[in-house]
Amino acid sequence: MSTNVPELFGSMVFNQKVMKERLPKETFKALKKTLDDGEPLKIDVANQVAHAMKEWAIEKGATHFTHWFQPLTGITAEKHDSFITPQDDGTVIMSFSGKELVKGEPDASSFPSGGRRATFEARGYTVWDPTAYPFVKEHTLCIPTAFCSYTGEALDKKTPLLRSMEALNKQALRILKLFGNEDATHVATTVGPEQEYFIVDQKLYSQRKDLRMTGRTLFGAKPSKGQEMDDQYFAALNPRIVEYMEDLNDTLWKYGILSKTEHNEVAPAQHEMAPIFTTTNLAADQNQLTMEVMKKVARRHGLVCLLHEKPFAGLNGSGKHNNWSMSTNLGENLLEPGKTPEKNAQFLLFLTAVIKAVDENQDLLRISVASAGNDHRLGANEAPPAIISMYLGDELYAVLESIKDGKPLGEHGAQKMTIGVDVLPPIPKDSTDRNRTSPFAFTGNKFEFRSCGSSLSISGPNTTLDSIVAYTLREFADELEKATDFDAALAELIKREVTKHWKVIFNGNGYDSSWIDEAEKRGLLNLRTLPDAMAHYLDSKNVKLFTEMGVYTDIEMNSHYEIKLEKYAQILNIEVQTMLEMISKDILPAAFKYMDSVSKTAIDLKAVVPGAKASAQSELLSKLDTLVNSLAEKAAKLDKLHEAAQNAGDCMKIARAYVDSVIPAMTEARDVADAIEPLLGEEYKPFPGYEDLLFRV
Template sequence: MSERFNVADIFGENVFNDTVMKERLPKNVYKNLRLTMDGKQELSKEDADVVANAMKDWAIEKGATHYTHWFQPLTGATAEKHDSFISAPKSNGKVLMEFSGKELIKGEPDASSFPSGGLRATFEARGYTAWDCTSPAFVREDAAGATLIIPTAFCSYTGEALDQKTPLLRSMDAINKEALRLVRLFGNTEATKVTPSVGAEQEYFIVDREKYLQRKDLVFSGRTLFGGMPPKGQELDDHYFGAIRERIAAYMKDVNKELWKLGVSAKTQHNEVAPAQHELAPIYAECNIATDNNQLTMEVMKKVAYRHGLVCLLHEKPFAGVNGSGKHNNWSMTTDNGVNLLDPGKTPHENIQFLLVLGCIMKAVDTHADLLRESASNVGNDHRLGANEAPPAIISMFLGEQLEDVVMQLIDKGDATSSIQKGKLKTGVKSLPDLAKDATDRNRTSPFAFTGNKFEFRMVGSADSIAPANVVLNTIVAESFKEVCDELEKAENLDMAIHDKIKELFTKYHRIVFNGNGYSDEWVAEAEKRGLPNIRNMVDAVSALTTDKAVKLFEEFGVFTKTELESRSEIKYEAYSKAINIEAKTMLDMAAKQIVPAVVSYSTEVANSALAVAEVGCDNSVQKELLADITTELKAVKEAQAKLSEAVCKAAKVTGAKEQAVFYRDVVKTAMDELRKPADKLEMLVDEEYWPFPQYEDLIFEV
């Protein structure tokens, strides 16, 4: 019988949250810690010691023996180094369990072995982790036992950010400062903080672990480098929102339970479009916490899958021919007195503050479309973006009928006097109620779509951190707010100045708005006519980080220095080259050690059959024709192998991070595609008993 539990009883039970802090900390220490969390003062050494001791006692009660500073280096994963709570043995051979404020606040991991883009040399090893008190510590339970996990930032000895969290926190400070200026224009003097909120929908594939381990390409690169499509893919759309299979349901249940105990508000789960593809979506949280929670979600999904004899694939395109996976980043801004700056209300034409915010966001997205596109670029996403399943590589905004109508009234008439209202959806069935219908339909082809009271940035890759996308969103909107407030704060007639500014923003930046089919060829042509950038791949996207415009933006708000941007650019080029190099070498290995031997064995069997049939005087034309087809494709595989091997050797000799990445994209990747074509044809010709590894139908239909 299925295990039963009350979600309310277990939710957050392993989190050192506000309730636990209130219970365990002296009132004055709790008050000082809250002020530190709100950015109003630093935590004293004495208070830090008290917090650390309370955190240690709580964690030990949960069974913890070790603690770790949990950080997010530029590897795409998280990192941690575990230390036990034990002190040096006393004269009687006993040890005490100790944890000081200094150990809580600062750690010192090796910084030389993480990507730094030239900021650190191998002999310059020192780096620091710094406790992020705005994201709660928690106890994680796994095969290692229980460990106290302390979310931290990570920087080099010379002060540069080497992680995802530090710039995210900087960007949150920037948008908070400028958004407060904007709400003050409208008389909101109660708000003391504006926080970007995020809900990150997570798509993923689940496959059987035993079959996964038989595929070197999945093991080494996270995606299938060879594979012909089975007779059925996703054409019938029968997997989407379909009944969840028992094995997957058991997995999802355990994932939810683990996440709820860690305070992650996993809410929605369902089958996605492709076979073996699924989605998990949480409730919104503050941007920084949402980012940590999403990293935690990916880790939990992978660990729980292992316990179920499964593997969670987070690659953006693990299987060719069916939909890939993304991560929809739902973003909004909320004041600490409860105002969502992206809530248009029932009559958006009368919501002047909302219209000004909307105009500022239009300006931000249009001005920095290249940065927004870069924030969602990684090697795996190149297989997904622009394909007929995900947002196109062109950045545009979807507003929907209601907001587009208000915007056009202001542009054309100079004033907006009405808003399209919600209607009733009549089902035509007497026993069913009429449903309230939204004033606007959705557009699933838009990369940046307004969806009621938030914008959904749909380009982020499923394996990526959501931090870079939110760093860009926070900073570019902060810039728009600043420029608008600089002007409006000087206005003699504020109401008229705001009205004119909204019209100006809508008119000047309306080219970024597109409500149609983002997948169509017509949109590509139209976008070019409008002057919108169409950045088709990661290598082309990276240069956006180091333009004069980007450097000015990030330095003005203290989010990145020019040096930090240059280092991230270098890291991204290197990551691209390394990923393609691993894929290419994996293909060569699989072709040489698995595919060619299997095909040779089968062709020998066919040849023997042809001889045997001929000896008894029967027609062996079928065998001969099959053998000819196999031989033709096998020869093509060998020729493509040689070309790819040569390309990989040449790539290693290319100097310059960008130049090498371009070579891998244009030469090595092309050679990989040429090797895959005949190999996939052979998969269709060779008896499946001879084929050396599980095929698509084994992986995506048999879970």
């Protein structure tokens, strides 16, 4: 049966179309002012909206409502309350007030707070974000909200994102005004997050303790075939995957999520879903919901969706390519090069702001995508390196080089490049190729931030992007608003800043080993691990940027520092404990059992065949004996280093101990265990290997 997509799309969302149909005209007009201009929502309007929302939700099968929020765990949270209200006569009615719509009070004591909240300080507040549409999910009306503490600090990822979007809006409008654009009243960033993921069979998954506990394989010998043939990439879809993707699309479309593209990725069992871009706040909400839906739909089909950044060693990891741009309320993309010189001048100023922002805040961009999982992914297999650089493509590179060096623009004529409006050439939209090794690549009218990990909430990276660009635009506006000759000041500013920050522009191969040395010579940071990156988070320049932009308070930043490092250590702690348990309970017993079988075979052979050498058995037993003893030693060493790391001191010292000693010890233990796996008889293997997981879907 075919799907009527226009009818299905957004059917479970209380969007503006539904609001307009169900709300009184004046109520809708008042709500629209809140949506468009950020005006406070009066309680009488909230009551009418709540009633209409409740009636609509009940028609969709809802019996409960929840304030759906994004705590600092990186996933979403919800506490369900029913619409049931008891009456004096023993009956009930279904009610929902404006007060319940606008504000909730979930327990905040057990969410990460970086030491800001004691366990006994439980109060926290959720506040409706009217710019994000409510939706019905599994008999519950979900109301997207911000989440803050009793003392007012943000305890979530949505609040800082909204703050950063407003900061960028304010500064971008100042720039547009300088170019005579008085019609634009709002600038929003837009995002289209491409989502990569792996799909494995649920029965096989359930037999892997590491996948269940950590989301990735801590052990696994390389299969005879991996991704070297490139025959998975864009190949015809497996019928089981087709069924999954069809169900996934239908579910996402019901929630108004613009799922547009789906295909097989490079690695076996890896796939990708890409939505159409939308405003950053909505995109962040929708991506959180997308990840949840991906997992639930997979279970319906006897499958498991893996969102870890590196579930399988030696294969591509999974990223989330964050396609970021800026647009006005009039539909003008500020990163569109344009066909006229006047637009090019404006475009070049915004482009220069992004270049400056990225160069001066390499550390913050790296921090925004840092995680234990992403540390495994960055630097190979189509993931960009940890070094932050920008790819602009040959044509745009030539334009900026001409401005920097004051030289003619080659093919475009013999004129000297200035910012005078009559000499700037048009810059085609698709003037760049795509550079998969670049962390931050210009792709025609947007930047693709490729460093984001697949399980990551995009709120963090986009909060950083919006904030650093807003901060730079403020500097530019402050300077240009004082200029007596705008064109001359504009030309001087662009030339100066492009020249100063030229070092961050790199169009070459980010995987080339020479790039590491070249980047160091340029003065670019190479923050390989999360602790390396977090060491810079509380630098004075970063605190100044976020606090002046009103995005984070210094208290919030200090808490984020603690939370990120603590989470990193917690993840590694779980991985180490799981690894040690699998060695002692699964791998070594399986090896011993197989060795016992081989020994008995050799003994029986010699008993039956006088003079039999049983050399094959002896050689195999000798190899296994060496390996199992080595694995036991490696496990004991890992256990000792793990205990030392846990007692290393503060959160940074603990994280550093994991990086410097525990992770190398984990690698040593895995190498030995992976050498044992191919030697075992098939029926003796303790859990499904890579061949099963990757090629049995």
